[in-house]
Amino acid sequence: MALVLHSAVNKNTYKAQIAAEYVGGVEIKLVDNFQMGVSNKTPEFLKMNPIGKVPVLETSEGTIFESNAIARYVARGSSLFGSSAIEYGQIEQWIDFSSFELDANIGGWAYPRLGFRTYIKPAEENYIAGLKRGLAALNTYLASRTFLVGDAVTLADIIVTCNMLLGFKLVMTKSFTSEFPHVERYFWTMVNQPNFSKIVGEVKQTEAVPPLSSAKKPEAKPKEEPKKEVKKEEALKPKPEAAEEEEAPKPKAKNPLDLLPPSKMVLDDWKRLYSNTKSNFREVAIKGFWDMYDPEGYSLWFCNYKYNDENTVSFVTMNKVGGFLQRMDLARKYAFGKMLIIGNEPPYKVKGLWLFRGSEIPKFVMDECYDMELFEWTKVDLSDEAQKERVNQMIEDQEPFEGEALLDAKCFK
Ligand SMILES: N[C@@H](CCC(=O)N[C@@H](CS)C(=O)NCC(=O)O)C(=O)O
The missing domain is CATH 3.30.70.1010 (Translation elongation factor EF1B, gamma chain, conserved domain)
Structure with a gap:
């Protein structure tokens, strides 16, 4: 039986999907018609993952949740775990590092801005500071290396890159990442590997941090409510979605070379x-x-x-x-x-x-x-x-x- 992933595709499904490309001979199917917020709240889904989060992998032997665990299962026994006990330990080290130092901070920065969590300014500052600390450490480590462990792609590269993918796509602009040139080089090298690009497609770095207009704000205190008469007309006007605001066509400036x-x-x-x-x-x-x-x-x-x-x-x-x-x-x-x-x-x-x-x-x-x-x-x-x-x-x-x-x-x- 092919392995079945319950989820829509995202950076967490990519981990297992890319691992499968490297391992070869592993077929991973995405479940048909998965609907986020609906399919993952059914009693059947909650039996597979009681917290109701995706992805979940269904195998002939049982189910697994947590994207890193799923990727480890797909990669078991392959060279993606290195060729010695120390390499295995270091691969695990980088997987944990990227979960706590990169992924958690990227999510803490990006999700409130996309409206998935409440935006709190000092919390955002902490996430960004934590992320910079993690990226600085990674940058130093990568100064003299192409891969995280050994001389070839391992599961550490797959998971670290997937965890950074969301950051590069959503919040980490070029001016933010240019402080970490070895991380940049590493990231673009990885996402351009055929086994990565087959799964993730062409990756474009975000040009701007999403504006706060799309973020959920903490509940306003009553005295801060806007004066009703003045704002009434305004309030009746349909508000553009944050995404629409971002995508509104801007007048195209002429290239100075022209x-x-x-x-x-x-x-x-x-x-x-x-x-x-x-x-x-x-x-x-x-x-x-x-x-x-x-x-x-x-x-x-x-x-x-x-x-x-x-x-x-x-x-x-x-x-x-x-x-x-x-x-x-x-x-x-x-x-x-x-x-x-x-x-x-x-x-x-x-x-x-x-x-x-x-x-x-x-x-x-x-x-x-x-x-x-x-x-x-x-x-x-x-x-x-x-x-x-x-x-x-x-x-x-x-x-x-x-x-x-x-x-x-x-x-x-
Ligand atoms: N640590 C988990 C995180 C999973 C996760 O946060 N999934 C999100 C989508 S990317 C989710 O299912 N959210 C739905 C919810 O929170 O109810 C993993 O790596 O699999």
């Missing part, structure tokens, strides 16, 4: 030339590039990944670069890039070349694509022939590159 003086270089022409050149690449594409290049309207940049020592697993490194290019989608109209993953064996080096509209790296790219700060950026000096030759080699994926084989070359166009 206001730059016109350039003789048409980015799409270059991208077409690059894609369509199948032979004599040097003579056709590279020569064409320099013929059309406009140093007034565009700039060229080398980038160098700052944490190459962490690139110990080839597919993780390739996924990391793939994720970066996906997140650069916002710059498609204004950029072209080549990313090389270099070396025959780990640690792999990640280096790139980018062409951006304008004389600097566009500010919106720096602000909105968190990966940018994981690289050192150096403007190409066009008066230096050696640098121009390096540009050529990167555009044409020349191998060997700087004396080493290429593991992969990816193009952003």
